[in-house]
Amino acid sequence: MVCLAVFAVLCPAVSALAENVLYDADEGITVPLQDIDLSATFPDCLAPTKYNGSTTYKNTSLSGNNVTLNSGTVGNVFGAVNADDSDAVTDNHVTVNGGTVEGSAFGFLGHVNGGRSDTANVTGNSVIINGGQIHNIDGGWSETGNTTGNCVIINDGIVDNVSGAFTRTGNVTGNNVIINGGTVKYEVFGGCGHTGNITGNSIILNGGSVAEVYGGEIINGNTIDNNVIINGGRVEKDIYGGITWMAGTAIGNNVFINGGKVEKDVYGGCVDGDAKNNTVTISGKPTFGDDTVLYGGHVDGSGVSSGNTFNLHSSGITVAGIQDFQNLNFFVPSTMKNDNGFMIAVTDTADITDAEVTVTFAGGTMTLKSGDHVVLIDADKPTGTLLYSNPYYSKTTAPLGVTLFYDFDILVPDENQKQLWAYLPEGGVRVNPKAEVLSKGFLTGASLLNQGYDLVALHGMNAAMNAARQNRRSKVGLFYDMTGGWSRYDTGCNVDMSSMSVIAGMAQNVEHRIGRMTTAAFLEYGKGSYDTLKTFDDGPLQGHGNAHYIGAGILGRMNFSNLNSSRNFYTEGSIRAGAIWNNYLSPDLRDSQGTAAGYDSDTRYFGMHTGIGMMWNRPNKSTYDFYGKLFWTHLLGDSVTLTTEDSIDFDAVNSMRMRLGGRSIFPASYSVNTYIGAAWEHEFSGVAHASTLGYAHFSPSLMGGTGIAETGISWRPSAARDFHVDFGVQGFIGKREGASANLVIARNF
Numbered sequence: 001m002v003c004l005a006v007f008a009v010l011c012p013a014v015s016a017l018a019e020n021v022l023y024d025a026d027e028g029i030t031v032p033l034q035d036i037d038l039s040a041t042f043p044d045c046l047a048p049t050k051y052n053g054s055t056t057y058k059n060t061s062l063s064g065n066n067v068t069l070n071s072g073t074v075g076n077v078f079g080a081v082n083a084d085d086s087d088a089v090t091d092n093h094v095t096v097n098g099g100t101v102e103g104s105a106f107g108f109l110g111h112v113n114g115g116r117s118d119t120a121n122v123t124g125n126s127v128i129i130n131g132g133q134i135h136n137i138d139g140g141w142s143e144t145g146n147t148t149g150n151c152v153i154i155n156d157g158i159v160d161n162v163s164g165a166f167t168r169t170g171n172v173t174g175n176n177v178i179i180n181g182g183t184v185k186y187e188v189f190g191g192c193g194h195t196g197n198i199t200g201n202s203i204i205l206n207g208g209s210v211a212e213v214y215g216g217e218i219i220n221g222n223t224i225d226n227n228v229i230i231n232g233g234r235v236e237k238d239i240y241g242g243i244t245w246m247a248g249t250a251i252g253n254n255v256f257i258n259g260g261k262v263e264k265d266v267y268g269g270c271v272d273g274d275a276k277n278n279t280v281t282i283s284g285k286p287t288f289g290d291d292t293v294l295y296g297g298h299v300d301g302s303g304v305s306s307g308n309t310f311n312l313h314s315s316g317i318t319v320a321g322i323q324d325f326q327n328l329n330f331f332v333p334s335t336m337k338n339d340n341g342f343m344i345a346v347t348d349t350a351d352i353t354d355a356e357v358t359v360t361f362a363g364g365t366m367t368l369k370s371g372d373h374v375v376l377i378d379a380d381k382p383t384g385t386l387l388y389s390n391p392y393y394s395k396t397t398a399p400l401g402v403t404l405f406y407d408f409d410i411l412v413p414d415e416n417q418k419q420l421w422a423y424l425p426e427g428g429v430r431v432n433p434k435a436e437v438l439s440k441g442f443l444t445g446a447s448l449l450n451q452g453y454d455l456v457a458l459h460g461m462n463a464a465m466n467a468a469r470q471n472r473r474s475k476v477g478l479f480y481d482m483t484g485g486w487s488r489y490d491t492g493c494n495v496d497m498s499s500m501s502v503i504a505g506m507a508q509n510v511e512h513r514i515g516r517m518t519t520a521a522f523l524e525y526g527k528g529s530y531d532t533l534k535t536f537d538d539g540p541l542q543g544h545g546n547a548h549y550i551g552a553g554i555l556g557r558m559n560f561s562n563l564n565s566s567r568n569f570y571t572e573g574s575i576r577a578g579a580i581w582n583n584y585l586s587p588d589l590r591d592s593q594g595t596a597a598g599y600d601s602d603t604r605y606f607g608m609h610t611g612i613g614m615m616w617n618r619p620n621k622s623t624y625d626f627y628g629k630l631f632w633t634h635l636l637g638d639s640v641t642l643t644t645e646d647s648i649d650f651d652a653v654n655s656m657r658m659r660l661g662g663r664s665i666f667p668a669s670y671s672v673n674t675y676i677g678a679a680w681e682h683e684f685s686g687v688a689h690a691s692t693l694g695y696a697h698f699s700p701s702l703m704g705g706t707g708i709a710e711t712g713i714s715w716r717p718s719a720a721r722d723f724h725v726d727f728g729v730q731g732f733i734g735k736r737e738g739a740s741a742n743l744v745i746a747r748n749f
Contacts, residue, residue, distance in 0.1 A: 017060050017061035018048075018061045018064030019048040019049060019061060020066045021046065021047070021065070021066070021067040021068065022068045023046050023068070023070065023071075023074065024068075024070035024071050025072025025073075025099070026070070027070070030072070031046070033074060033075065034047055036078070036081060037057050038057070038081070042076045042111070043076075044075030044076070045074070045075055045077070045078060046074045046077045047067065047078040047081060048060065048067065048078075048079075048080060051084075054084055055084050056083040056084050056118075057081055057082075057083045057084065058081065058082045058085070058087075059080045062082055062087055062088065062115075063080070063088075063091050063092065064091055064092065065093070066079075066094075066095070067092070067094045068094075068095045068096075068097070069095070069097065069099045069101070069132065070098055070099065071097075071099045072099045072100075073099060073100045073101075073102060074101055074102075074110075075101070075110060076103065076113075077094055077096065077112045077113070078111075078113050079092030079094045079114045079127075080115050080116070080125075081113075081115075081117070082116075082117040082118070082120050085119070085120070086119055086120045086145075088117075088122070088145075089115035089116065089117050089123070089125065089140075089142075090115065090122075091123075092114055092115045092126075093114065093125065093128075094112055094125075094127045094128070095127075095130070096127075096130065096131070096157070098131045098132045099133075100134075101132070101133070101134040101135060102133075102135070109136055109160070110134060110135040110136065111135070111137075112127055112134050112136070112137045112138070113137075113138045113139075114138070114139045114150055114152075115140050115141070116138075116140070116142070117142045117143070117145055118142070119142070119143065119145055120145045121146045121148065121170075122141060122146075122147045122148075122150065123140070123147070123148045124148075124149045124150065125139055126139060126150065126151045126152070126153070127139055128155070129153070129154045129155065129157045129159065130155050130156055130157065131156045131157045132158075133157065133159075134157065134158070134160070135160045135161070136159075136160060136161050136162070137154075137159055137161070137162040137163070138150075138166050139152045139163070139164045139165050139175055139176075140166075141165070141166050141167070142166075142170055143168050144167070144169045145167065146167065146171045146173065147167050147170065147172050147173075147175060147191070148171075148172075148175070149174045149175065150164055150175045151178070152164055152178070153177075153179075153180070154178070154179045154182050154208065155180045155181050155182065156181045156182045157183075158182065158183050158185070159183065159184045160184070160185050160186050161184070161185075161186045161189075162177055162179075162184055162187075162189070163175075163177070163189035163190070163192050164176050164201055164203075165191050165192075166191075167193045167194075168193060168194045169193075169194060169195050169196060170193070171193075171196045171198075171199065172192065172193050172196065172197070172198045172201060173191070173198075173199045173200055173201070174200045174201065175190060175191045175201045175202075176201065176202050176203075176204070177190055177202070177203045177204070178203075178204045178206070179203070179204070179205045179207070179233065180207050180208065181207045181208040182208045183210075184210040184211060185211060186212065187212045187214065188203055188210050188211075188212070188213050189201075189203075189214045189216075190202050190214065190216055190227070190228070191217075191226065192216070192218065193217075194218065194220065195218070195219065195220045195221050196218065197218075198216035198217065198218045198221065198223045198226060198242065199216070200224070200226065201215060201216050201226045202227040202228070202229065203227070204229045205229070205231065205260065206231045206232050208233045208234075209234045209236065210233065210234070210235055210236070212237040212239075213230075213240065214228075214240045214242075214243060215228040215240065215241045215242055215254075215255070216242040216243070216253060217240065217242075217245075218243075218248065219245050219246055220244070220245075220246045220248055221244060221248045222248045222249045222250075222251065223243060223244055223248070223249075223250045223251070223253055223271070224242070224249075224251050224252055224253070225251070225252045226241055226254070227241065227254045228256070230256065230257045230260045230262065230286065231258045231259050231260065232260045234261045234263070235260065235262045235263060235264070236263050236264070237263065237264045238264045238265045238266070239262065239264075239265070239267065240253075240255075241253030241254050241267065241278055241279070241280075242271075242278065243269070243270040244270075244271040244272065244273060246272055247273060248272075248273050249271060249273050249274045249275070250269030250270060250271040250273070250275045250278060251269070251274075251278070252277045252278065253268055253269045253278045254268065254278070254279045255267070256281045257283075257286045258282075258284040259284045260287075261288075261289075262287070262289065262292060264289060264291065264292060265291075265292060265293045265294075265295065266280055266294050266295065267295045267298050268295065268308055268309075269296070269297045269298065269308070270295065270298045270300070271297075271298075271299060271300070272299070272300045272301035272303065274299070274303040274304050275297025275299050275303065275304075275306075275308065275324070276304075276305075276306050276307050276308070277297075277306075277308065278296055278308045279296075279308070279309045279310075279311065280296060280309075280311070281312075282311070282313065283313035283314055285314065286314075288317070288318065289320075290320065290347070291320050293320050293321040293322070293348070294319055294321070294322050294323070294325075296309065296324040296325035296326065297324050297326075299324075306326060308324060308326050309325065309329060310322065310325040310328050311329045311331065312331065312343055313331040313362055314333075315332070315333055315335070315336055315341055315342065316341060316342065316343075317343070317345070318344070318346075318347065319344065319345075319346055320346065320347050320348045321347075321351075322346060322349075322350040322351065324351075325352075325355055326354070326355055326356065327356050327358075328355050328357045329357075329360065330358070330359050330422070331360050331361070331592070332360070332361050332362060332366075332374055332398070333361075333362050334365045334366055338367075338368060338369075338372035338373060339373060342376070342378040342419075343374070343377065344376070344377055344378070345377075345378040345379070345384075346378070346379045346384055347381050347383055347384055348383060348384065349379075349385045349386075350384075350386050351387040352387065352388050352392075352420065353387055353388055354389060356394070357376070357394060357396060357410045357420070357422075358396045359374075359376070359406075359408050360399065360592040361398055362592075362593070366400050366406070369424070369429075370424055370427065370429070371424065373413075373422060373423040373424065374422045375419050375421060376421065376422055377419065377420040379419065380416060380418040380419055381418075385418070386412065386417065386420065388420075390412075391411075392411060392412045392420070393409065393411050394411075395407065395409055395410065396408050396410055396422070399432065399591065399592055401591050401642060401644040402432060402434070402435060402438075402589050402642065402644050402646060403435045403438075403642075403646045403648065403692040403695075403697070404429055404430070404431060404432060404692055404693065404695060405429070405430050405431075406429055407424075407425070407428045407429075408422040408423060409421075409423045409428075410422055411423055429695060431695050431697055431698070434536060434541055434589055435589075435690075435692070435697050435698075436534065436697060436698040437493065437532050437534055437543050437586055437589060438584065438589075438599070438642070438648060438697070439688040439689075439690045439700050440491055440493060440532050440534075440688070441530075441545045441582065441584030441586075441599075442638070442690070443491060443686070443701075444489075444495055444497060444532075444545065444547060444582070444584075445580050445582040445601070446633060446653045446686060446688070447487075447489055447497065448501075448527075448549065448580075449580065449655075450631070450655055450702075451499055451528075451740075452501040452503075452524055452526045452549065452551075453576070453609060453631050453633060454483075455483050455501045455503055455524075456522070456555060456576060456609075457555070457609045457629055457631065459726070459742050459744055460479075460481045460522065460555065461557060461574075462726070462744070463479040463724075463726070463744040464479055464505065464507035464520035464522075464555060465518045465559075466479070467479035467507045467520075467724070468507035468508050469509065476507070476508045477506070479504070479506075479507060479520070479744070479745070480502075481504075482500065482501070482502045482742065483501050483741065483742035484498075484499065484500035484740060484741060484742075485498075485500075485730070485738060486498050486499075486738045486739060486740075487499070487736050487738035487740070488736070489702065489735065489737075490704070490735055490737075491701060491702060492698075492700045492701070493533055493534030493700070494532070494533045495530055495531070496530060496531045496532075497530035498529055499526065499527065499529075500526065500528070501525070501526035503523065503524045504522060504523055505520045505521055505522030506520060506521055507519065507520035508520075514560055515559050515560040515568075516558075516559045516561070517556065517557070517559075518556065518558075518559070519556045520554065520555050520556070521552070522552065522554070522555065523550075523551070524549075524551045524576065525550050525551075526548065528547050528548075529545070530545055530547070531543070531544045532545075532586070540588070541586065541588045541589060542587065542588050543584060543586035543587070543588070544586075545584035545585065546583055547581065548580070548581055549579065550578050550579055551576055551577055551578020551579070551605070552577065552578065553574055553576030554574065554575060556572065556573060556574070557570055557571070557572040558572070559615075566616060566617045566618070567614055567616050567617075568614065568615045569613070569614050569615075570615065571610075571611070571613075572611045572612075572613075573609060573610040574608065574609050575606070575607070575608050576608075577604070577607075578605055579603070579604050579605070580635070581601070581602050582603075583598070584598055584601075590644075591644040593644075595643055595644050596644075597644050597646070598642065599640040599641070599643070600640065601640055602638065603636045603637065603638040604636045605634060607633040607634060608631075609629060609631045609632065611628060612628055613626055613627030614626050621667050622664060623664075623665040624662060624664055624665075625664075626662045627662070628659070628660050629658070629659045630657070630658050630659075631655070631657040631658075632655070632656050632657075633653075633654075633655040634652060634654055635652060635653040636652050637649065637653075646692055647692060647693070648690055648691070648692055649690065649691050650688065650690045651688075651691075653686065653687065654685050654687075655685060655686040656683070656686075657681055657682065657683050657684070659679050659681040660680055661677060661678055661680065661708065662677060662679070663675055663676070663710070664677065671715055671716050671717055672713065673715075674711075674714075675710075675713075675728070676709075676710065677708075677710045678708065679708040679710075680706075680708070681707075681708060682704070683702045683703050683704055683705075683735065685701075685703060686701055686702030686703055687699050687700075687703070702735065703735075704734065704735030705735060706732055706733065706734035706735045706736045707734050708730060708732055709731045710729065710730040711728065711729060712726060712727055712729065713726070713727055714726040714727075714744075724744070725743075726743070726744035727743050728742050729741045729742075730742070
């Protein structure tokens with residue numbers, strides 16, 4: 001990635017004196033080759049023009065040069081050189097597409113350097129090799145200065161040695177080597193030097209063949225935070241994340257082996273001093289040689305090896321040995337089964353003395369049950385040995401995705417003391433209490449459906465009656481009702497939802513001897529966006545989601561006539577059905593790989609409601625409506641797979657609500673009425689049950705009571721009074737808190 005950044009700034013970094021130098025002998029394109037005096041005379045060099053005032057050697061431009069060798073034979077290739085003074089050598093670029101860089105008969109092997117100096121800093125230079133034969137490559141070279149951010153990319157060709165950068169007495173920082181193909185016959189260094197600090201350099205091997213690999217290498221000094229990444233290709237000899245040959249430290253160096261073939265040993269860090277916090281990580285399907293030993297922090301002298309870590313993301317790996325690790329982290333794939341296979345096998349010695357072992361599942365599915373075990377290390381070979389503190393026993397907790405915890409016993413079993421097991425005891429599986437928020441997201445879908453049913457059975461019912469009221473022309477009318485608002489539900493955590501619901505339908509009246517029957521068919525739609533918040537001992541856990549539904553239904557109301565009384569009774573009911581889609585994500589609920597938990601749910605719903613009431617017409621033309629309603633909503637269950645690969649089975653949610661209330665309607669004028677009302681609602685159920693692999697989650701619930709207050713105004717502007725508009729607002733307190741507003745439009749034809 002650093003190399004890409006270098007190339008992205010080629011043009012902006014070009015100096016006004018920068019040169020483009022091309023050498024292509026096959027095409028007859030040549031330039032004079034130069035003899036350059038550095039620590040010795042380097043003959044036949046392909047380089048930019050020498051500065052006229054140079055005392056030893058210095059190019060006219062030290063920045064932005066592009067030097068290309070396509071064919072022919074030269075002694076050395078330099079993007080820019082400064083052997084005169086402390087002017088930095090920066091952002092020069094060398095490309096070799098073919099030809100030979102052979103050095104001289106006097107022992108000065110052929111060098112390709114992006115930038116080179118004696119005392120100055122060398123920064124941001126690059127070398128790209130697409131072919132040819134070369135002895136030595138350095139992205140940047142300085143005798144006593146610092147080399148920073150230089151890069152080498154090898155796509156093809158044959159090379160003896162390569163480094164991202166070198167210095168004798170300075171610091172080497174953030175240099176990179178990327179090998180996609182070709183052959184490196186001897187050594188590859190991300191960064192190297194004699195004294196100083198070698199920090200943050202890297203090697204990435206995607207293909208090709210190399211011999212020995214050093215993320216960072218120094219004779220006397222410190223190798224810190226260097227990286228080797230093996231994605232493919234072949235490594236014939238040892239790999240070192242960081243190595244200090246004499247006095248110094250090796251700290252925080254890393255080797256990642258994701259593929260390819262590794263023939264010899266692997267060292268996170270190696271030093272004659274302290275080796276701390278170095279890491280070796282294996283994933284994918286790499287293969288290893290018969291003699292490969294994995295070392296975490298290897299100390300040759302009197303230093304201390306501490307905090308070094310082995311991470312294993314693969315199963316079925318075989319090596320000769322495991323040494324010098326204080327932490328062993330096993331990421332068990334979901335394909336591992338009870339006593340079937342192993343994570344890693346050793347043919348010689350695995351020394352886990354005093355090592356801390358952890359287990360994590362790489363995926364959200366697992367078939368282990370109480371009494372099962374996974375073989376973490378298998379030294380059960382004729383020459384295999386497992387060294388451990390006797391007796392070896394510890395406990396570790398492995399999260400399965402975000403929903404379950406497996407509490408393992410880590411032990412060397414009596415029946416086979418050449419193996420290390422992760423054993424699952426009785427009662428070793430428990431549900432992550434934080435998984436509760438996932439059920440709350442599903443339950444919020446039921447809350448949205450309940451809000452939609454309030455619209456159908458309350459304002460929608462009134463809209464249907466107003467649309468179908470009898471007049472001279474017809475008994476059929478159209479109605480439209482919309483509501484929207486904000487609500488907070490206390491389901492064990494706070495759920496805040498902004499929502500809107502719409503119904504539209506056709507209604508008609510049928511006159512009977514005992515009264516008037518209003519029936520209607522309607523379509524409904526609703527949507528809501530919501531946020532969840534639950535506070536645990538270690539802090540808040542937030543989530544957010546969106547839900548929407550589409551459905552249809554019928555409703556009816558029978559208004560009984562009583563000519564001898566001001567009190568008229570009525571009964572009503574409705575049925576509805578449809579589909580609901582709900583997606584939820586909790587960015588705070590993450591698995592061991594850092595993936596946030598979320599899901600998409602697609603299920604169906606249906607419901608019914610029934611109610612009775614009484615309209616009391618007062619002499620002052622005001623009307624009182626007293627009612628009781630019962631709502632039942634059934635949200636079918638769903639089985640989902642989380643983004644973290646956990647499987648969750650959501651059971652069906654049944655909501656049963658009773659609402660008792662009244663409304664007072666007052667005429668303000670011939671065409672305008674106002675109203676106020678109050679009600680009490682109680683939810684008897686509304687529980688969201690869920691499970692993973694049969695283990696039940698905590699079940700949030702909508703159960704509880706809510707107080708409701710409302711006020712509004714209705715208007716019939718036409719003389720025939722066949723057009724009706726109603727606007728109202730509602731407030732909620734209790735289990736549900738918040739406010740909403742609704743608009744009704746009805747017209748009969």
